[in-house]
């Protein structure tokens with residue numbers, strides 16, 4: 402067979418955490434839908450979650466996607482193979498530090514598979530050297546917004562361009578961005594102080610990025626055009642916003658199996674929502690990693706009750722001793738709220754007509770999924786890029802209000818508790834009927850329409866993906882000719 406006529410083959414290698422695996426598997430499906438052969442590389446303990454998503458895809462996609470496995474070497478001190486099993490920030494940082502041990506097994510897999518392109522998670526900067534050695538183009542996937550990429554590019558300089566406000570030295574403006582972005586000093590971590598791994602890691606990543614063939618982004622141009630243009634210019638590398646990738650999940654099965662099906666009861670939660678008036682319910686979820694203290698959970702429970710807003714709340718803690726007295730009968734039993742323990746079918750919930758808002762930790766997938774569903778947000782960032790995403794939601798897009806979280810979480814037990822009355826006030830502002838809430842709802846709905854257009858034939862993300870595939874096909878043909 403003429404090699405050049407063989408289909409393009411892309412290897413996807415996501416970080417072992419739901420917030421990176423889910424969008425990368427979605428990406429593999431999107432590329433497969435455009436005629437590409439995709440391989441998703443993961444470890445044995447993560448294979449079931451990837452298979453469960455791929456197995457529910459359309460027949461025509463399924464046969465184009467393969468799952469390949471690589472093992473942690475026995476010397477790597479990992480207790481589990483996914484960051485969502487690790488209960489603390491410290492344990493998750495240690496896990497990130499072990500990832501470089503995958504370098505040698507990755508090298509072996511790469512030599513066997515020999516794909517035409519690698520989409521590697523940013524947490525694997527060492528993949529670039531191996532890709533270069535074999536002459537394979539490599540794109541990085543950061544799992545971040547274009548605003549967060551722009552900020553991270555600024556902050557990785559030896560002297561970050563920050564200016565304190567004259568009347569409030571605790572607040573800084575990040576200079577050189579196309580829009581004014583203000584953060585509290587306490588929201589910006591000194592990564593090298595938090596963990597020696599993270600400090601070194603960002604230096605390594607910066608160097609690796611200089612040599613990669615580009616950056617794939619789960620966002621769409623119209624959502625953050627200024628930052629898309631800015632990042633491309635200052636970072637000096639090709640950038641392909643191809644999202645929102647979650648929109649590749651079309652039917653009920655695909656949406657309900659996304660990520661993990663272990664503890665979900667989709668039917669139960671959807672029938673609960675079916676009984677609620679349109680746009681009345683607040684969905685509350687803090688992503689796949691973070692666990693709050695019992696004291697904070699109790700304040701949340703009181704806050705939701707006081708806001709008088711029906712809610713679906715995903716709680717990762719197993720215990721219930723933090724529930725206020727009588728809460729089960731008064732609130733949960735009374736149909737005013739539902740608690741999901743473990744994993745929720747987030748995309749199904751966000752798209753249910755009864756859901757009118759999302760209280761989110763501002764993980765990028767969650768922000769984008771809410772915007773795609775046309776929902777306003779209550780924002781409660783905790784760590785990583787979440788404080789920057791909050792600025793996009795609240796200040797730039799004006800589709801959310803923050804609870805006032807100001808501390809980047811380094812150790813869970815040191816975080817101050819946000820009181821129930823504060824939570825109730827912000828929830829009521831977002832879910833209420835006044836001019837402010839109506840304005841947010843209208844803007845959010847418009848974002849939802851724009852998001853869908855972006856991935857339709859001819860939309861900005863659709864076109865970007867087509868251009869990338871064309872470029873990769875040309876590079877493949879040139880390699881095969883030489």
Ligand code: UDP
Nearest residue numbers: 420423688689690744745747764765766767
């Ligand atoms: N998610 C879900 N059900 C849950 C929790 C999370 O489907 O109970 C999905 C959510 O839709 C998103 C991802 O997991 O796609 C979480 O990514 P995000 O960037 O929002 O947060 P992280 O988990 O990385 O902090």
